[in-house]
Amino acid sequence: MSRVAVVGVGYVGLPTAACLAALGHTVVGCDVDQIKVDKLNAGVSTMHEVGLDDLLHGARADGRLAFICSAPLAVMGAEFTFLCLPTPPCSDGSVDLSHILAVVDEIGPHLMAGSVLITKSTVPIGTSRLLAKRLNRSDVIVVSNPEFLREGAAVEDFLRAERVVVGADSAEASQSVGRLYAGTDAPVISVSPESAEIAKYAANAFLATKLSFVNEISAMCEELGADAGEVFAAVGADSRIGAGFLEPGPGWGGSCLPKDSAALLHAARSVELEPTLLRETIQANEQQFVRIADKVCRAVGGSLPGRILTIWGLTFKAGSDDLRMSPSLKIADLLIAAGASIRAFDPTLDGQAASLGADITLCPDAYSACEGSSAILVLTEWPQFGDLDLHRAATQMVWRAVVDARRVIDPAKAAAAGFTLDRIGSGAAEERGAGVKVAAA
Ligand SMILES: NC(=O)c1ccc[n+]([C@@H]2O[C@H](COP(=O)([O-])OP(=O)(O)OC[C@H]3O[C@@H](n4cnc5c(N)ncnc54)[C@H](O)[C@@H]3O)[C@@H](O)[C@H]2O)c1
Incomplete structure (x- = not known):
């Protein structure tokens, strides 16, 4: 089982954090929204999602899930860091990557050597490579792992996913991310980051x-x-x-x-x-x-x-x-x-x-x-x-x-x-x- 950080605990990040904890990983969820973090630490879910409350209560009771506001603290010691941050549209339809870039700059120096940085946000083609360049850490692997869950069925979709798509340059990195989903029976589709x-x-x-x-x-x-x-x-x-x-x-x-x-x-x-x-x-x-x-x-x-x-x-x-x-x-x-x-x-x-x-x-x-x-x-x-x-x-x-x-x-x-x-x-x-x-x- 792995130590995992999830940065951004919104509609994607919170089910991701709760489900990974339910699969046995130790997860720290992080968000800039202090009110959200306080609620989650008090055991109150911040969204309506079938099955989520039970997972949150179970994982917190087992000590496998906690929430904090500091991204550098969240990623310290994490073998895997998921980015579940907003990627809102700009007026011309292009994607605003500012949340992702700001967090990568913030956590870059704190990521553990040998760890994997995983983009779960929906990002433009080429973003994995852009992040690797920006991070400038040869000891950290950047992997794309887009999320396909449906709101309203997020827990079900995560735990019974039809597929897990992992975009990485090395088979080893792809397999290590695929193993995080062990227990879901989802087939792992290993492809290039761009694909x-x-x-x-x-x-x-x-x-x-x-x-x-x-x-x-x-x-x-x-x-x-x-x-x-x-x-x-x-x-x-x-x-x-x-x-x-x-x-x-x-x-x-x-x-x-x-x-x-x-x-x-x-x-x-x-x-x-x-x-x-x-x-x-x-x-x-x-x-x-x-x-x-x-x-x-x-x-x-x-x-x-x-x-x-x-x-x-x-x-x-x-x-x-x-x-x-x-x-x-x-x-x-x-x-x-x-x-x-x-x-x-x-x-x-x-x-x-x-x-x-x-x-x-x-x-x-x-x-x-x-x-x-x-x-x-x-x-x-x-x-x-x-x-x-x-x-x-x-x-x-x-x-x-x-x-x-x-x-x-x-x-x-x-x-x-x-x-x-x-x-x-x-x-x-x-x-x-x-x-x-x-x-x-
Ligand atoms: N909502 C969906 O059904 C869905 C499905 C698949 C993929 N996605 C993609 O996943 C990404 C996240 O979507 P979402 O719906 O979860 O968004 P969201 O707005 O619900 O959640 C994003 C969270 O990130 C937090 N955040 C923002 N800046 C931060 C920072 N600097 N540090 C820490 N936390 C920060 C916000 O407070 C918020 O809680 C987007 O790229 C989206 O396209 C969404």
Whole structure:
């Protein structure tokens, strides 16, 4: 078992630290955020992630996991140091490496001779070599080990990973990093640092392309009288295509797909290639947000100024409390710009935690979010939304329309409660119509 430091304990770093400790390693997690570190040392998790609390409690009780603020102290004596730091986008789509570079400069002199510095952050192609040069330590090996976990299933994805990708120049370095994952049964794919770095971007760009394609076909289903659920059950049964990532939705978002697609586009253009498919994938996604906003406008009779609208689900996906680049917020912005105001509910957010604009009122439950509202928009695929009492919701509203961009509302229940339902990926256009007006609005 190894001594490991994890620098940056956010959505990637914290599950990484907890899972490595659960595999038996001794882990020190480090973060600049003192409040986060204090909470974690007090046994309070800083994010909503299934299974994480139990791992944190277990590892802390066994003395295999601690958190500190000092990166130099965290890496002292560590055989392996993971960088799980933010790599936000610059305005031109390129990647801001300042967090990574600052930490490498800070920890460089303190890394143990013979240790391995591992980049888990998603970084541009060539970053491993750049870091090795900057570090200027022939006794420290720099390795790329991109992370593929999904928020909302981070623990499961780490402990039952489908693959571990290690980008290194030597087989020995690759094997030593691969051994850290012993116990997960994940196959280790050893490649060059550049291949590891581009593999992460290619995987996310492929997923984004799949989603934009699904949304495009779903729009056709709506207009041509087919059902996207039936269509993609048939399409996904083909093992060359695969059944995952075939659900239509309000557009893709989150902290990774948008920034990583933009970064890959930028990388291609920097070598004078124009990736037309990737470019159109990104463009199609922007259009999807507009399409959903248009559906809402149509559902309430064609006019948004002065309307109150209800959003069920603000996070970018179910199972996570992450609001970064959430499609819900993108669509809310479009509706607000058109004159509407928003009442919203999300199971993981409370009023204090969420920093939302003044035009979005965060409500304590799904029903109070319907007060005075003209339409319910379902924008995150929380399964519990399907169990809500639509009759109760209807009593709060001045107009009864549902736009379900996640296909979680039962059409029969919506009809029984007097709602019109625009369900993404299904229904002939003429059946959707406008919502039902129940009072002067
Ligand atoms: N979120 C995901 O699902 C996911 C999946 C795969 C890869 N990634 C990549 O992993 C990286 C991290 O993403 P994230 O979502 O965990 O980000 P995050 O913002 O949730 O976490 C980053 C953490 O680093 C800390 N930090 C910043 N500067 C620091 C410093 N100088 N020293 C110590 N800590 C510092 C921040 O306080 C924060 O807690 C990014 O490159 C991202 O693209 C993310």
